[in-house]
Amino acid sequence: MSKDIKIKKGLNINLKGEAEKTLSKAPRAASFAIRPKDFHLVTPKMVLKEGAKFKAGEVLFYDKNNASVKFVAPISGTLTSIERGAKRVITQLLIQADTADTYFLNPVLDLNKATGEELKAHLLASGCWPFITQRPYHVMAHPDHSPKAIFISGYTTAPLAADLDFTLIGKEAELQAAVTALSKLTHGQVHICIGGDSNSPLKGLNHCQVHSISGPHPAGNVGVQIAQIDPINKGETVWTVKAEDLVIIGELLLTGKFNAERIVALAGSSLGAPQYYAAIIGSEVAPLISEAQLVAQNSRVISGDVLSGRAIDLQGYLGYFDNTISVIPQGDDYELFGWNKPVFDKISSTRALTFSWMQPNKKYDLNTNTNGEHRAFVMTGNYEEVFPMDIFPLQILKACMVQDLDQMEALGMYEVAPEDFALTEFVCVSKQPHQKIIREGLDLMYKEIG
């Protein structure tokens, strides 16, 4: 039984610089980087050495804690350097790309006959496994678990994020192959949520349940959808896969090639021509940004959306899981009486001489200023207005801060991921780092309990 889900709580953040729905092929990047940190809590063990040449889809490294999980190269090229940080932890693998890709060919399985175990081994060996994330803890899925369900969100609500209805067009075959394979990895269902009135390519897929969901951000967050459809209880595991990664998984299953190309939205008010580009995971962002015409030099470049993405600089690289590059103005300037004068050009969740409530559809040009200093928690009730889960956000944050494991568990820590607290962080009057608090809380639980 599929459900029509309506989310009431939340907040749509309308920003200037939304990517125009035209797709260009990005100029082929010469330099690539893979950050093992993108795979949270994975300790990389290198297979290739510096200077090694490889094809797209060849194994670069594997997870030291779980040797079956392989991580493969997104393009063919040469491993130019392995950058290390404190305690010799690998921070970045720099790759010089060949001018044209040669692919490592994985075997092609018959999807209708293959068993779950075969498919699992196939995904692990081919480098597609890291695309599967598990809850609790919001970490890479553990291959030995059997999840009670797998969730995929096909609904985009985050500000400036790549619209999945657009980026998945024409990929029906790949999507279907990936969903068929995933359906064999769970003893439950594959659930897909699409926007209420959308014509998403995900709509007509088999071997899954398609739900329609509507409402403001964070309705597109998979955590909110899980809470509506089949909430996670203690002892249960669910997996989530990003819809755009289904395409990569699907292509691998159909052709045997690990094709790391993804449709990426370049968006943000600092860009003159925001639009979509086909780009490869880990590619340098500078050529893309110059294509999209950077108009403001003092800007922040973010791999991901403006709520949960990671700050990179102009010389940075597209993150492993990101399909959006946001470029917004830096806010490193003072503002005279910014705390008491009436404000018309910034978003507010209150009406304290702030007027964004009058024009809910107006598009704003927000910068990275914190608009105030960090304080202790004071206000109450404002997080709940943008938090559509049956969880007490303030209380769970405080439980994480005091590292009260029992209380964290009781309050629903197994159900959340940092991104679920992006909006509460955005509206926080005390400017507390909610996502960081939750991430650290999850890590603590994973260490102590998981």
Next chain:
Amino acid sequence: MGLKQSLHTLKEKYKGQKMAPAFNALHTFLYTPNEITHDGTHIKVVDDLKRTMNTVIMAMVPCLIFGMFNAGYQHYLAIGEINAVSSGFFSSEFWQWSNLVFGAWKVLPLVLVSYGVGLAVEFLFAVIKGHEVEEGYLVTGMLVPLIVPVDIPLWMLTIAVVFGVVIGKEVFGGTGMNILNPALTIRAFLFFAYPTWMSGDKVWVAGAQERANELAAGMKVDSISGETILGSLAQNKSMGYELWDMFYGFIPGSVGETSTVLILIGALILIFSKIASWRIMLSAVIGAVVMGLIFNGVVDAGWINSGSGFYGLMSTPYWNHLMIGGLAFGIVFMATDPVTGSQTNKGKWIYGFFIGFLSIMIRVFNPAYPEGVMLAILLMNVFAPTIDHYVVEGNIKRRLNRLKVKNV
């Protein structure tokens, strides 16, 4: 090199030094800092704690200005220089320049002492503990002059403010960590340390105490009776004021709490701007009405007679209770303090209800000091974490049940 640049240079110079918090407090008052986001959300709402607190202060300004006029008006009325108001809220007898000048002369020192002393303590603690000066006192400092009698000696206020800020707030770790509302802690300190000053009929009208002293010295002048409505009712006297006077606020009382209409406007500002909880305000009014109705019912049933000490206040119609004393002011500006109140939405309903309910109960049963809202809010401040605990417990049970239902 404008002001902005010079201040920025100074800020860099003070960075890491002991006086940095004090400098930053003044700097951020002028300019929102140039701080940018790092991890987490790259954009943030425009609201910060300063704006929040500022909105509460804005909502109190009408009460403050009215309080100044009222201080002058009550004084000149008592010594017989002017006539009582005759034509509604905008009566010319009330809105006199001379009333304002007299009132400002009395009230502004209270404001200055409250802010001066309180902020000095805040700055001191910020410098010692090396954290930023937090904005909580901006509201407390405005509340304090509005909830004390106009003739309170400034030294008394000073001691109370120091006590309230240190014991009521700083020992717990500053804004956001306190258990009791600091403004009410200050008020309660005054009440328990100097009871004769804080009650009776000599403190509510400026000059009443002096006049009483003059009378005692044998001078031939008329005495000033500055009794509040609650004081009269507690002694089973009649109210002595028209309902509209009470609603508009042309009555003796603490500086800023007399005008129900302006408090109502403040409430609308706070609710509209989403700064204060409408749940607490509404449920507190409901609580007060319920308790008032119970007392009215007791009187109607004839269970007590007019000889009883409680008769005066018990027989006051329930809706009149909402307009007299500090109830409205307490509900709107102090019960809604997010730090000391309940933090869950369901908890706010319970918390507010009991504030209203207990206020009227204390008001009726405590003839020595017939105003209950201060004690009711302080009591519920203490219970707020307990209320929240049970609300949160409900959520936890629901989560466990989900698991049990599944496993059956």
